[in-house]
Amino acid sequence: MAVPARPSSLPRTTSAVEDYLERISELIQTKGYARVVDIAAELKISQASVSTMVQRLDAEGLVKYEKYRGMVLTETGQAVAAHIAHRHELLTQFLGLLGLDADVISHDVEGMEHHVSPETFAALGRLTAHLEAHPDLVAKLRQPE
Template identity: 55%
Template structure:
């Protein structure tokens, strides 16, 4: 569900609308699977989906999607501090972002901010981690 909401938000920001065919292409899954999930998200009040017309996020859907994007960006920002290659970061974040709690995310964000403001500490940690 998170991946769908995130994709819908990105497509709306990029194109102004989100269609099942674009979501399907971006997620690499069948249009039938996308349509089923869009119907479920519609039933849960997270999107307004009209067949052949596209999908938009409801206010709740937009709030959740933005939190998902923020979680993704925070984890990516944190891992980039340690010069990890982008492919590894992408795969790790895709796995972590669905399981990290809000309190843990807040700690990771605070750590990232602290390390960004203290290059000497960041350098010492980089040296210890490899």
């Protein structure tokens, strides 16, 4: 499962922007909508901070925000969120193959997903695909020394 390099059509984003887009996308998928109060609860930060960032995301064309009503991802915001979700899924899948605990995986993925280069993601994608095709190797990796 190779992660394609960030398409040149996608804007450069910060870790904070990516965290917001990831949460907004997840909320829309699970609840059908995303509101400032929901994002604040998910990210454990103040609603005022979320409002400021959401207004920035709106100005950057990543979300369409209406005060007191909520927001939706723009086409560009959806593309960035899909790219982020794909990276998250790849890291989760790779670490899962190593037999790590789900809580460890979740914690580590959150720390890693924004700080790994496209080249490393591509290599991890190739390695993950190889390991999935060779369960005997996965079994050997999971054996204690």
